[in-house]
Amino acid sequence: MSCTEFRAAFHAGTSDPELLQHVRTCDACLDFAAHIDADVIFRALGGEEMVPPGGVDAFVADVMHVVHLRDAAGTVAGHTEMAWSRKLAIAATLALGITGAGIVYQIERSQATHPSQMAAMSRPVRRAIIRTPLTTKPVVQSYSSANATIVEMPNEGASDTQVVLIVDENLPADL
Numbered sequence: 001m002s003c004t005e006f007r008a009a010f011h012a013g014t015s016d017p018e019l020l021q022h023v024r025t026c027d028a029c030l031d032f033a034a035h036i037d038a039d040v041i042f043r044a045l046g047g048e049e050m051v052p053p054g055g056v057d058a059f060v061a062d063v064m065h066v067v068h069l070r071d072a073a074g075t076v077a078g079h080t081e082m083a084w085s086r087k088l089a090i091a092a093t094l095a096l097g098i099t100g101a102g103i104v105y106q107i108e109r110s111q112a113t114h115p116s117q118m119a120a121m122s123r124p125v126r127r128a129i130i131r132t133p134l135t136t137k138p139v140v141q142s143y144s145s146a147n148a149t150i151v152e153m154p155n156e157g158a159s160d161t162q163v164v165l166i167v168d169e170n171l172p173a174d175l
Helices: 003-009 017-025 027-036 056-080 084-113 115-122
Strands: 149-153 163-167
Touching: 003 017, 003 027, 017 027
Parallel strands: none
Antiparallel strands: 149 163
């Protein structure tokens, strides 16, 4: 078979023994065929006895299936192993938790064993009431401005408390 006949008859996926035999012997036609169908390199390795049962496509599908299985097995196996730093962090957390629980238990136990402390704890505790001013900003005693709008809100029942709203663009922001 000549190279011209080969190039005219070759198409992707061909398994014609004469075409494959020509590819085995002619490097120029092998390069031409590989640009059209890269699998021809595998089909051209040997004679008809080299074609796997079910064809090349079935063989490639089986190989890719095994590759995916091995990749999945490696992924699953990689997640079961913990790094030593993570193991150390878990151990430190457990040790800290157990130690803290032990300290709290000892404190509770020592307080429960002293009856004088229990009696002192059962008496009501008097606490001093500290009066703190509720305002943190200065209180305006008097204010007059030609540009300001002053609104007074009457307070029912209490004569000493009065709500005043002052709207003035020249008024300081912290007042």
